[in-house]
Amino acid sequence: MALKSVHSLSIPTCISSVHNTRSRSRFSIFPALNKSPRLSHSVRVMGSYASSQKPDNVQEASSIGYASISEEEWKKRLTKEQFYITRQKGTERAFTGEYWNTKTPGTYHCICCDTPLFESSTKFDSGTGWPSYYQPLGNNVKSKLDLSIIFMPRQEVLCSVCDAHLGHVFDDGPPPTGKRYCINSASLKLKPK
Template sequence: MATRAGVIQFSTANLLRSSAISSPSVLIPRSFNKKLAIRAMGSSASSSQRPEPVQDAEKANFTSLSEEEWKKRLTDQQYYVTRQKGTERAFTGEYWNTKTPGIYHCICCDTPLFESKTKFDSGTGWPSYYQPIGNNVKSKLDMSIIFMPRTEVLCAVCDAHLGHVFDDGPPPTEKRYCINR
């Protein structure tokens, strides 16, 4: 990650996008490099301006995409994690230890998922948050490991696999949304 003139530029493909927030104003890059699948967008740091949950009408645009269309939009790693429920190795992703303020978005559909102020160091090696934005993250029972049922978290708009949620997080929610990348 490189910083130039107040703009955060991400140089590796990740499954979350970050909207960088700085004070009092932010440069907003307009270009988007498909190979990187990452862009930094500016927004106000005002506490009264909260990200809006994405409308259900927009969901149809993503749930109808074929697997081939997803493969064209995503890198191999992004496809593996978001569409095939894979994971990356702990302590290897760009976002596991970043302290950059902003909003983290779904890499598949750009839905705002987590605010950086809800991020905490869980010691697991994956980015962890105690609360998602609105109803933009949904959950369901994951029985992929028979002896260890877990709760999977997905993007509410495009059904991208994000990771899992556990009941060992900090107050006020006591939740740990452990995000795969």
């Protein structure tokens, strides 16, 4: 397919082009799609760090059936903003969340189910205005492909225990993982050390 301007492509043509990116080495109109061959790989390995021992603060899936909690019950348990972010996949405005610039040592837990998600030692200043971490705790965080923005496929980050929406993960973080878990403050609760 000859490269056309973005404005001349119809939505079905763009979507078709997205699905065909594996057969081409680069697709320069949509730079975010240049990584699509690696996308399925990142889905498989996200949050799975090889280790024979689990840290003490890694929580296994709870026996509590979070899937059975109704929308009305979540609304009672959470603030309006927390509900919007975690249960409706919202995003808080940059530089407004409680933890975007916090440097307090401790562990960040899920606001919905109290699962420990990130250690403050993995937090870094990404310059984005959201709390950013280069590594989650064990398998307490999972990710899945988010196609809510057609031209910008991303990896959504969720709590492994209650499926709360936390934010997104990108491949532009610091060593040792190269990941940037960009998380909404409203989905977190910091427990200082």
